[in-house]
Amino acid sequence: MSWIDWSVLIAFLGYTVWDGTRQGKDASTIEGYLLANRSMPWWAAGLSVMATQASAITFIGTTGIAYVEDMRFVQTYLAIPFAMIFICMFLVPFFNKMQNFTAYEVLEERFGLKTRLTTAGLFLISRGLALGVVIAAPSYVLSLLLGLPLNVTIIIIGVIATAYTTVGGIAGVINTDVKQMAIMMFGLIFSFGLIWVNLPEEVNFNDALYLAGSLDKLTALDLNFDLSEKYNVWSGVIAAFFLMASYFGTDQTQVQRYLTTDSVKNARKSLLLTAYAKVPMQFFILLLGVMLYVFFIFNPAPASFRATEPVAETQEYQLAEERILKEYQLAHIAREGAALEAVQNRNPGTQQAFVNADKEMNEARQADLALQAEIQQADVNDTNYIFPYFILNHVPIGIIGLIVGGIFAAALSSIDSELNALTTVSIVDWYQRLKGDVHTEAHYVKSSRGVTFMWGAIATVSALLLGETKSIIELVNQIGSYFYGSILGVFVLLLWVKRATGTGALVGLISGMLSVFAFDRLFYNATTADYSFIFPWNEVPDGYAKAIEFLWLNPVGTAVVVLVGFLVSIAFKNR
Incomplete structure (x- = not known):
């Protein structure tokens, strides 16, 4: 500056x-x-x-x-x-x-x-x-x-x-x-x-x-x-x-x-x-x-918006990076030309050519990010650097x-x-x-x-x-989703479940938190249609992906707190 x-x-x-x-x-x-x-x-x-x-x-x-x-x-x-x-x-x-x-x-x-x-x-x-x-x-x-x-x-x-x-x-x-x-x-x-x-x-x-x-x-x-x-x-x-x-x-x-x-x-x-x-x-x-x-x-853009130093430590990495960056620059120029052609002649052919050029450029960009990640032995991304650049x-x-x-x-x-x-x-x-x-x-x-x-x-x-x-x-939203649903469940018990007791609310709250962390570790294999709870100390097998994304953890937490809180309250009251 x-x-x-x-x-x-x-x-x-x-x-x-x-x-x-x-x-x-x-x-x-x-x-x-x-x-x-x-x-x-x-x-x-x-x-x-x-x-x-x-x-x-x-x-x-x-x-x-x-x-x-x-x-x-x-x-x-x-x-x-x-x-x-x-x-x-x-x-x-x-x-x-x-x-x-x-x-x-x-x-x-x-x-x-x-x-x-x-x-x-x-x-x-x-x-x-x-x-x-x-x-x-x-x-x-x-x-x-x-x-x-x-x-x-x-x-x-x-x-x-x-x-x-x-x-x-x-x-x-x-x-x-x-x-x-x-x-x-x-x-x-x-x-x-x-x-x-x-x-x-x-x-x-x-x-x-x-x-x-x-x-x-x-x-x-x-x-x-x-x-x-x-x-x-x-x-x-x-x-x-x-x-x-x-x-x-x-x-x-x-x-x-x-x-x-x-x-x-x-x-x-x-x-x-x-x-x-x-x-x-x-x-x-x-x-x-x-x-x-x-x-x-339409304007020059780096392959990675995030500067990383050193970029390459060996001759092999240097040659690989030079090759990737050359491919990226050529693909960027080609995409710009395809974009101008697409807006001047709006038809399926020019539109598809632009889409293909964009895909080729992004493949080169992802290759550069992957190379940097390999060099640094760490996940490298530039999502948070784009607007600052x-x-x-x-x-x-x-x-x-x-x-x-x-x-x-x-x-x-x-x-x-x-x-x-x-x-x-x-x-x-x-x-x-x-x-x-x-x-x-x-x-x-x-x-x-x-x-x-x-x-x-x-x-x-x-x-x-x-x-x-x-x-x-x-x-930020992921961190919040681990807690917010369960906390909301306690307030639902407070406002609308008249029979809820302190023991029920506390047990429900703990149960809600445990259920959220459990469902966050539920994975699904689309090929075998298999569900499995895989916890952090276990490696996620190939082919498995999250079965429930983080936003859905909020209603899960709320529902478990209300249900368990109500049932525990009834059980303790009947004793």
């Missing part, structure tokens, strides 16, 4: 840190530090909900998915409007009536302390693990910018996020989220417009869509019902409903946002803002990834710093939100509850800041252990 971009980036990040920390001076009580005295406007809480979920993961992971695959990932979000209506109808009034600090306090009155602590503990584990991924996401960008090892950049972003979050409190988190959301949308819209205006004169927007459609990149809906398929309409509407209802309705990271509002009406408005805006925003971001693919049809090489000077600053600021908005939620659950559900409310407000505020620092350190270490992943955003 140029000195202008560095100046913009440093100024923007400096303002973000200042803006977040200056709110901390008003957080003299535990309610002020964790809930902003329940005084936040609904629109600010709503934008904070969106910013918390979006973050740098949205920039990097979602565009990368659309680039290397298609737009079917949008189906994951089809359930959000239904989930938000469900939460507004049943959970928001319940939480508002209780005037609680966390989503898990309400469990103790009905199900006892053990169930409350177990559920809160599952939240701490799931979000603690996911937070490592959220820290890793912007670290990819920083690594590309500075040329530093990924581990170093993880430490840098982890330390910055933890430092300013410890001081700011929830008011600082929400206030910065609003500004960060605006910068995030500017970056997305500007990048989309830049791609559009830099297409060749012979290629208009309709032509770009035609080329993308020819490669099935515009596929957004899959009506086939298949539990082993990650993304289809059924998993997006049914399975993802349980994920989204639990995430927005029982996850403290999100619940804490609308607990900061002053009424049921305003809490509902904050959630409905996400219900209306999230799916269109996600669709637009995926379309941006598709447009990136079309952009690089575009920013650094094609965005004008000055705007680069602002967009990259927006990515980092968006990342901070997720990191600080999750740190604040982890702190709230740690202090309210564990420390304060087990020790008794015997300390002063100043003590709890000081303890909250100390716990925030602790969670920041844990998350940073988690990010260091994580390493590379093919898709950041997929990994």
